[in-house]
Every structure is written in structure tokens, then in C-alpha cells.
Amino acid sequence: xxxxxxxxxxxxxxxxxxxxxxxxxxxxxxxxxxxxxxxxxxxxxxxxxxxxxxxxxxxxxxxxxxxxxxxxxxxxxxxxxxxxxxxxxxxxxxxxxxxxxxxxxxxxxxxxxxxxxxxxxxxxxxxxxxxxxxxxxxxxxxxxxxxxxxxxxxxxxxxxxxxxxxxxxxxxxxxxxxxxxxxxxxxxxxxxxxxxxxxxxxxxxxxxx
Amino acid sequence: xxxxxxxxxxxxxxxxxxxxxxxxxxxxxxxxxxxxxxxxxxxxxxxxxxxxxxxxxxxxxxxxxxxxxxxxxxxxxxxxxxxxxxxxxxxxxxxxxxxxxxxxxxxxxxxxxxxxxxxxxxxxxxxxxxxxxxxxxxxxxxxxxxxxxxxxxxxxxxxxxxxxxxxxxxxxxxxxxxxxxxxxxxxxxxxxxxxxxxxxxxxxx
Numbered sequence: 242x243x244x245x246x247x248x249x250x251x252x253x254x255x256x257x258x259x260x261x262x263x264x265x266x267x268x269x270x271x272x273x274x275x276x277x278x279x280x281x282x283x284x285x286x287x288x289x290x291x292x293x294x295x296x297x298x299x300x301x302x303x304x305x306x307x308x309x310x311x312x313x314x315x316x317x318x319x320x321x322x323x324x325x326x327x328x329x330x331x332x333x334x335x336x337x338x339x340x341x342x343x344x345x346x347x348x349x350x351x352x353x354x355x356x357x358x359x360x361x362x363x364x365x366x367x368x369x370x371x372x373x374x375x376x377x378x379x380x381x382x383x384x385x386x387x388x389x390x391x392x393x394x395x396x397x398x399x400x401x402x403x404x405x406x407x408x409x410x411x412x413x414x415x416x417x418x419x420x421x422x423x424x425x426x427x428x429x430x431x432x433x434x435x436x437x438x439x440x441x442x443x444x445x446x447x448x449x450x
Numbered sequence: 451x452x453x454x455x456x457x458x459x460x461x462x463x464x465x466x467x468x469x470x471x472x473x474x475x476x477x478x479x480x481x482x483x484x485x486x487x488x489x490x491x492x493x494x495x496x497x498x499x500x501x502x503x504x505x506x507x508x509x510x511x512x513x514x515x516x517x518x519x520x521x522x523x524x525x526x527x528x529x530x531x532x533x534x535x536x537x538x539x540x541x542x543x544x545x546x547x548x549x550x551x552x553x554x555x556x557x558x559x560x561x562x563x564x565x566x567x568x569x570x571x572x573x574x575x576x577x578x579x580x581x582x583x584x585x586x587x588x589x590x591x592x593x594x595x596x597x598x599x600x601x602x603x604x605x606x607x608x609x610x611x612x613x614x615x616x617x618x619x620x621x622x623x624x625x626x627x628x629x630x631x632x633x634x635x636x637x638x639x640x641x642x643x644x645x646x647x648x649x650x651x652x653x654x655x
Contacts, residue, residue, distance in 0.1 A: 244465050244480075244481040244482035245465055245466050245467060245481070246465070246466055247463070247464040247465050247466065248459040248464045248465075248466050249464055251466070253457075253459065253466065255458075255459035255464075257461070257588065258584060258588050258641075259584065259641055259644040260458065260459075260641050260644070261453055261455065261644070262453070262454045262455075262457040262458065262459050262466065263451050263452065263453040263454065264451060264453070264454070265451065266451075270451065273451055273453055274453065274644060275581055275585070275644065276581060277585060329609075333608075333609070336612055338608055341605055341608050344601075344605070345605065375463070375483065376482070376483050376484060379462045379463060379483045379484075379485065380483075382462065383462065383485065386592075390552075390592065390593075390595055390598060391598055393552060393595050393598050393602075394598055394601055394602050394605065395602075396545060396548075397533070397549065397553070397595070397598060397599050397603075398602045398605050398606050399537070400533035400534065400536060400537045400549050400602075401516065401517060401528060401533045401602060401603055401606040402606050402609060402610065403533075403536045403537070404532040404533040404535070404536035405518070405519050405526055405527065405528040405532075405610070406519065406526075406610065407526055408519075408521050408524050408526060411521060411522065411524070412521060412613070412614070415539075415540055416536065416537055416539075416540050416541075416542040417540075417541065417542065418541040419542075420537075420542045420545055421541070421542040421543075421544060421545045424542075424545035424548055424549075425545075428548060435592060439461075439462040439463065440461075440462065440463060440464040442463070443463045443464060443482075443483075
């Protein structure tokens with residue numbers, strides 16, 4: 242089966258809520274079935290994606306440099322230890338929990354950084370009519386949608402550990418500001434992914450069907 | 451405005467195809483970019499059964515402790531809400547809002563609205579608030595993180611077990627079951643309800 246026409250080329254819009262295809266005769270309309278405001282493309286997709294991405298990039302540095310958790314146990318010389326994302330990971334490695342160390346490495350280091358690079362690649366590709374590798378880029382985009390939120394792993398670990406390690410004086414754990422920045426990186430890059438419209442990858446190119 | 455219920459457009463490349471008639475277990479892929487277009491799942495009655503089970507496990511997962519610790523005779527445990535409150539205390543407080551949404555509020559809204567929609571749908575009726583709930587559904591979809599929370603609970607157990615005695619609570623078992631059920635329910639595309647319920651009720655003409 243060869244690929245057919247694209248909706249925008251024939252003036253059709255597909256509703257993002259109920260998936261009804263209708264003949265809108267413009268870029269914007271109201272869906273006759275579900276009343277959603279429907280658009281041919283996500284509004285200001287590229288600038289919104291850039292904005293969220295740049296904000297995420299800014300938060301990325303404090304997220305990795307600042308401590309995410311403070312632990313204190315009886316007999317600690319300097320009143321406790323500050324852990325960053327990286328130092329928590331190294332601790333697992335030294336314990337011999339290589340599986341968990343790799344898991345956290347993927348969720349907290351590999352996914353966020355790849356997401357940033359991949360989003361830049363998608364944006365650049367959507368902005369210029371580069372040789373068409375759009376199918377690969379769509380696959381990349383779908384992967385970002387699928388794996389992006391797993392980076393929240395470290396945020397949720399800090400939440401659980403600090404909630405349960407509460408033995409006054411004996412052993413204590415508290416969240417630190419770094420985890421806020423780390424959470425912001427995850428949320429902002431998720432928002433960037435959601436704002437990006439993969440259909441733009443196919444626009445400005447002659448149809449191949 | 452003319453509508454074309456027999457057509458379907460790919461969300462990733464905008465290519466129009468004819469809406470195929472698929473049996474359960476089959477799926478249709480876009481001819482241009484390969485994205486999944488349609489994947490019919492369970493019928494409304496089966497989905498409802500799973501959603502009610504998910505609702506029960508959600509309640510268990512939220513009431514009972516997820517992790518407990520023992521240290522020198524002292525015992526301490528936490529629920530999911532406890533982990534949110536712990537985040538809310540201190541300099542990183544705003545992230546507690548995100549955690550609360552991702553592991554408590556969004557899953558509750560999803561499971562609740564799904565049960566509500568399906569109770570009516572399995573009787574062939576359109577639920578009150580059908581439109582707003584279906585719209586809400588579309589926005590909630592990316593923000594549910596129960597499966598990440600389950601993995602986080604397992605990581606936390608391993609993190610602490612070198613220092614103290616860790617118990618896995620009933621809440622964590624319930625979360626494990628809940629994740630299975632969410633894959634079968636909340637992670638499904640329920641937009642077929644628009645065709646089965648809304649069109650059948652004569653809303654789109």
C-alpha cells in the first residue's frame with residue numbers, strides 16, 4: 242500500500258481528541274463531534290519547543306551539580322553527606338549493585354542528555370528542508386515520548402528515601418534543592434516533546450506517495 | 451463542515467488512510483511513517499472489569515505503606531502520600547506538586563473517569579460529562595507515572611538495605627498489580643468510544 246495524501250494538503254484536519262477527520266477549509270476549526278478546538282498543526286510548535294528545551298537546558302546544570310539529597314547518620318564526622326545524582330550512582334556501583342547503577346545511569350544521565358540532543362536534531366530537521374529521513378526522525382520522536390518520563394525515577398527515589406529514613410538523630414535523610422532542578426529538567430523536556438509537532442518534519446517537502 | 455468518519459489521519463506525519471476494520475489483536479500501521487494508527491483492544495465490559503480492579507488496587511496502594519525500615523528496634527514506614535509530603539518539606543518543595551500529580555492525582559483521575567465512562571458505555575450509553583472527561587483524558591495521558599514509582603520503590607529498597615532492615619509493604623505489592631492493570635486499561639486508546647458511543651447516540655450527523 243502506497244502512502245496517500247496528507248491531511249493538510251487537502252485542507253483536512255484530524256481532531257486530536259476524538260481523531261475525527263473533517264474538511265476544515267483552514268488551519269483552525271472546532272471539531273463537530275467533540276467541540277475541541279482543532280488545528281492543522283500544534284500552535285507555535287517550534288518556538289514553544291525551543292523555549293521549553295532552553296529552559297530545561299538551563300536547569301540541567303544545577304540539576305547535575307547541586308546535591309539532591311542530604312543523609313545524616315549517627316557518628317558522621319561532618320554532620321552528614323550531600324549526594325548529587327552522580328555520587329548516588331557511584332555509591333551503588335561501589336556497593337556492587339551494578340544492575341541498579343546502570344539502571345539509574347540510563348534513567349538519570351543517558352535519557353535526559355539524549356533527549357536534549359534528540360530534540361535539537363528534531364527542531365533543526367523540522368526547520369530546514371533537509372534530505373528526507375523523516376521516517377527515522379518520527380521513530381526517534383516516538384521513542385522520546387515513550388522513555389522520557391522514566392527520568393523521574395531519581396526524583397521519586399529521593400521522595401521515598403527521605404520519607405522513610407526518619408530516625409531522629411540516628412539516621413536522617415532530607416531532599417535538597419538539586420532534586421527540584423532535576424525534576425524541572427524532566428518536566429521541561431517532557432513539555433518540549435509534547436509541544437513538538439512531528440508532522441512538521443514532513444512539511445515543505447514534495448510528497449512521496 | 452463535512453466530516454469523514456471513514457478516514458483516519460496519522461498523528462506523526464498527517465497521512466490520510468481509510469479506517470480499516472480490524473479484529474481484536476490486529477493493528478494498522480501508517481503507510482508513510484510506520485506509526486501505529488489503530489489497535490483495537492478489549493470491549494467496554496472487559497475494560498470496565500479491569501478498571502474497577504485497578505481502582506481497588508489504587509486505593510490499597512495509597513492506604514498501605516510502600517516501604518518500612520527497622521533500625522535499632524525503631525520502626526518507620528511510608529506511604530505514597532508520605533513521600534510527597536517529605537518532598538514538600540524543604541527547599542525542593544515545588545517538586546512535591548509534580549510528584550503528587552504524577553503518582554496520586556493523575557492516576558486517580560484516569561481510573562475514576564475511565565470507570566465512569568465505561569459504566570455507561572458497556573450499557574451502550576453516553577456518560578454525563580462524556581466530552582469534558584474525554585478531553586481531560588487526552589491531557590492526562592503523558593503524566594501518569596505509577597510504573598516509574600514502582601521502579602523507584604524497588605531502587606529505594608536496594609539503596610537502603612545495606613544500612614538497615616527493609617520491609618516491602620502491602621502498598622508496593624498493590625502498586626505492582628496496579629501497574630499491570632494500568633497497562634491493560636489506562637494505557638489503551640479509548641478514542642474508539644467516540645465511534646461506538648458518541649456517533650451511535652447521533653451526535654455527529
